[in-house]
Amino acid sequence: MRGITKEFPGAKALDGVDLDVEPGEVHCLLGQNGAGKSTLIKVLAGAHQPDSGDLAWDGEPVVLPSPTAAMRHGISTIYQELDLVDGLSVADNIFLGHERARFGLTRRGETATAARDLLRSLGHPEIAPGTEVGSLSPAQQQIVSMARALSHDTRLIVMDEPSAVLTQDEVGNLFRVIGELTAAGVAVLYISHRMAEIRAIGTRVTVLKDGRTVAGGLPADTPTAQLVALMTGRESAYDFPQRVPGGEPPERDEVLRVEHLTQPGSFEDVSFTVRAGEIVGLVGLVGSGRSEILHAVYGATRPASGTVLVDGKALPPGRVTAAVRAGVGLAPEERKSQALFLQDSVVRNVSISSLGRFSRFGWLDRRRETAAAAERVAALDLRPADPQRAVRTLSGGNQQKAVLARWLLRGCRVLLLDEPTRGVDVGARSELYALVRELADSGVAVLFVSSEVPEVLGLADRALVLREGRIVHEAAAASLKESHVLDLVMEESAHE
């Protein structure tokens, strides 16, 4: 790809990108949120038409006017936003657009068998081909997307942040598959914000910044600091904020207390506390019940039994409004479906939970609202820094910042974060980490879930290890090692 440009109304997403990918390599694409990675691969997939630039395939110039054209050339894509159809089965999603059919009649047996084989080869035989995709977890849906990409006779697979919704063991599995593919001569174009992954599987790296290629075909072991500098233009390293600014943590008051929270099938007898100024991380496998616990604490689901206390007062179970009034905030796992009003402006998304502050008898003071929201947005360095822009047009990382800004604006006693850095770029990550730490320092009790064990160990003061809905271990995060946590998380499997 040479000199690709693409402009959206209000944003120049690509401004002269060069990229070449060779057979059998894993080519990593790096760049900050909004750098244009997803846009680039949509051009490559035939989903967007570039405004200018040339594409060559096997040395021959090609145009890809449609996704079908790209697929015919052997390019298949796993999109960042899971592009699955909820109402269709797993098998139907996998073969959507290229059904196993004869005279338009689908061959259901053959489809199911082929889907089962694909899922098995991905290490996920437990996903039944007949299951409705809408009922799968995000991680499982990602597997289906992967199976879909593999269902094509493919020579280049483009993966846009496939690991974002996966836990580490899942990522391992993904890498095994990628290894098999490249061994067979298939090229992989891989996008991720996780440096460790790039180290583990990358062959070469291309760095995008503001829609331009700033470095192409770097070796995968280029030092992190150099890559980050290329991406951000700054010499800042990827770092966790200091845990204890200046000595021992003061003994702060307990803010959140959770007692014997139980939801059969999801979690059992979960008890823990979070103090003011403390960051507690929750680690566990996919489906171990982490999100469910956050939801129950927040009142978004009603647990079968157990109590949640904030500042010593019990919250009525299953009532979000009461939790919010008591000072609890949640940044949910799936931004788009659970947190954002995509059509609305950043300001409106940020202010939605604090409207009471800007109104008298329900009458809004829009100037104050806009000013206050814009202030939080600016504080988070959200880009583009236009608070009136529709949230829909922001890159994933910046959308996440908008969600955080919502609770910053409201001001919380307890902040619940579910996978807060999913899809967030390296630079923004350290900012987010710093931000969470600042919040904690200002007295907020933070409880967060992350599938990235190093993140929990690096950011949290204390870690709770969850296995099959039970807390099996609790310790100061600083005292834990990654391998230890992984062993804890999977202990049961070793026994069986």
Added chain:
Amino acid sequence: TSNSNGDADKANVKATTAASGSTPGKHVTIGFSAPAADHGWIAAITKNAKAQAGQFTDVSFQAAEGTNDVNAQISAVQTLIDKKVDVLVILPFDGKALTSIGAQAMDAGIPVVNLDRVFDNSLAYRTWIGGDNYGMGVNAAQFIIKTLKAKGVSKPVIGEIAGIDNLDLTKQRSLGFKEALAKAGFSVSIRQAAQFTADSGQQVMSNVLQARSKLDAVWNHDDDQGIGVEAAIKQAGRSEFFMVGGAGSKHAMQEIKADSGVLKATVVYPSSMSASAVTLARLIGQSKGMGDLVEQEVPTSITLFSATVTKDNVDQYLPTSFT
């Protein structure tokens, strides 16, 4: 059917030479408003009015969009008032609801000829012309009584397929039917309402036929919906009873004449009344009386006769039937 339109239009207007008031006079603009032409009878009403107006060289005709929304009909009449027509002919969707706008027109000096569905207040119209709904029911009942008596049926099962149940005229028709039957000791065994359309008539009748495995007589209020009612009867293969229609469509009269199905009579509710209304409007606009009457002015109310059309007199009524 469409190729016979020409005949039908001519059939339902009065040649301009007959009456003495027909000599050309002062030019009159007649405004006309009626409900939406959602069934044959109303369609014929609008058509007949227009055709009659076309007969006069001294009349121009302004028709407002037909509508079943009284709010919209009030606005339409208001528009005609604003256009300063000389006389208004109004068939209101609901007489009571249009009364105030009728009165407003009268106050504005525009005489109103109220057609068919009657206004609530006589101050709202100069002249009313319409059919005899109660009488229609009575006449239908009397034909049925006579026929059943002749057959010697003593405890008959009588069905009634009414028209749109929300209309006052439907109520009056049913009342006349019921009261006349009662005099002979008969009563209605099943009564269901359709919507004046063939579609609804078919649907309702097919269910009624299930509800009563044996019928002796049926009165169907409207011949347009009757097309569907008859179809349902044929499709169910039923023929043990006879039927009386209503309003007087051409199709119904042809059936009566052919005497091949269940339909033996229909009680007329003349769609030609709109042509008469236009004639009256013209006379009022020209301050003339009705030629054959001694009076100097047009009367304030004219109730039309609801004739019973049978095989014997069908030829007399066929020309004024509506299609």
Added chain:
Amino acid sequence: MSDQTTPRPAQEDAPGLPAQAGSGAGVATRPSLVKEGPDPGAAGPGGGLGRQLLRLFPLHQMHSLGLLVVLILLGVVGTATSGNFLTSNNIVNILTSAAVIGVITVGQTFVIIGGGIDLSVGAIVAVASVWCTTVATQSHGLAGMLFTAVVVGAAVGLLNGILIAYGKIVAFITTLAMMASARGVAERISDRQSQVVTVDSFNRIATDKFLGIPLLVYLMAAIVVLGWLLLNRTTFGRHTFAVGGNPEAARLAGIAVRRHTMLLYLLSGVCCGVAAVMLTARTTSGASNLGNLYELDSIAAVIIGGTLLAGGRGSLFGSILGVLVFTTITNIFVLNNLTTDIQEIAKGLIILAAVLLQRTRGARSPA
């Protein structure tokens, strides 16, 4: 009916991958552990029996099952209140009454699952019926009339489809506009008069029977079965769900979303053309007021049948049950000679009761 929710598989076929320590990066190959998670089925409603049942009738199908229960309850009420209800004559009558709206509802189901809506179905029936019963058309006999009705229906549907898919006018507005225009055209052609059918072979479509059951019922059954196959057993059907559920995903999967959308309205138009033939034969006349308010009836049947108004999910079987529920309600009222106002009040209550009764799935977000 929709097979996308077959029960979860037995867990046994999960391959035991060898456990293997992560390498330097901590992210390398580890066994897939999802299988160790709690059985997702266990979180479903009820225990053993419930699960068994769920295996037989996936949640998604429960909806139709619920509607079937409603229909059976109606049957019980009908039988209890009227001796004529449970006669073969009456059952055939109910089916025949359902035939026209049933065929229309097949098309409507496709359109709604595909993310659209067709408000013009009633008007298409009217214009097709009027066009096929003009004197000129009738002079071509049965074949000419059939051909005309179906072609007119298809043409209007295609026009809808082109405006929506390529003109990008929202379906609600396009078909609303078509509803007005098509009915206007029907009035213009017929001069608002009922056009009586004189071609006997045509009218026989509504009177001829086979084994005591009218042709109309067979016709509806055939179209329902064909529709069901098309929706559930062909790529066209899969694409319909995809286009309605997630048009962007469909586009990225290489589906010609626009063309498909257009075809859905064409299909609906063809169904209306066929329904026009049936209704015209049944009323032995073509008229511009035929099919009045059928749009509401068919949409209501589709929605009560469990199809999402937003598209992407639905069941043709449910739609047809919806049609039968409505037809049966009307039948029972007439059998019991109830007045219109009571019918209206009760109809509303029964619709609500039906929806509550079939409430097997968990709470959906309001509205």
Added chain:
Amino acid sequence: MSDQTTPRPAQEDAPGLPAQAGSGAGVATRPSLVKEGPDPGAAGPGGGLGRQLLRLFPLHQMHSLGLLVVLILLGVVGTATSGNFLTSNNIVNILTSAAVIGVITVGQTFVIIGGGIDLSVGAIVAVASVWCTTVATQSHGLAGMLFTAVVVGAAVGLLNGILIAYGKIVAFITTLAMMASARGVAERISDRQSQVVTVDSFNRIATDKFLGIPLLVYLMAAIVVLGWLLLNRTTFGRHTFAVGGNPEAARLAGIAVRRHTMLLYLLSGVCCGVAAVMLTARTTSGASNLGNLYELDSIAAVIIGGTLLAGGRGSLFGSILGVLVFTTITNIFVLNNLTTDIQEIAKGLIILAAVLLQRTRGARSPA
């Protein structure tokens, strides 16, 4: 109109916070970057003037602007074809005629933006009108009648709201059922007869004028303005957009989604109650067939006004323009003495033309 896209605030009032390294000192004190942001207008269509225009009328509002153009075009056609069009009498007549459906449409707009739909508006008008004109109610005079109409409207709306929000029955079905039941109740109360209003002060609502303009028009204007403020300047309005745009996100943002949904239908019911007063005064009678098909008219006005049927986006101003467009079309036809069939055909074409003309936003996905 919808202010979610009002032009960006003058940049000057962005708080210029002191740049300060984000130490432990708290999160608010970071450099404000608003000033550095790229101008979103910059890449908009056209150059200088286009940008200026966009600043005044953001893309979102262009929709209403387009509809305004359509209305003006209709005005031009009206004036050209009939000398009576541009008279004050006629303009007042158009506005009066729009008043009743205008008020209903205010409620409908809220409901649709909030992700629902209200098919029962016409039936609510009927039942409120009938109830407030019974002999018993009329004996309580003006106040009793007003009170009854509004309370009946509110009660039916509330019932809708409770069933939808707490009973979790889809809005389409609930309000469809209510449409049937409420009309049935209206028929039962009135015994299907129009009930003439004998309370003179009540009828004066439709006849009294101020500065030559009927009270009804002021009433509609007041309700539209109140509705606009409620939608665009209060937390209630903001929550309406949120609940319609993404109910799950709204719930997780701490909005009481169910209660809000319920209130939306209550609001619609109250609007119908007020509309019933207006229509009853205008027709000097209450009747069970009042407001027939108003559900379709109001929904059509809302959709043509640019509100998404799926909710989350919309404009009250657009809805009212939609009502005016429909009323004006009818008026022009009457003025020009056109026959009904032509009117119907043309109406459809004009609806399509209106939507095409106002197409300023980019292509939306089909259907």
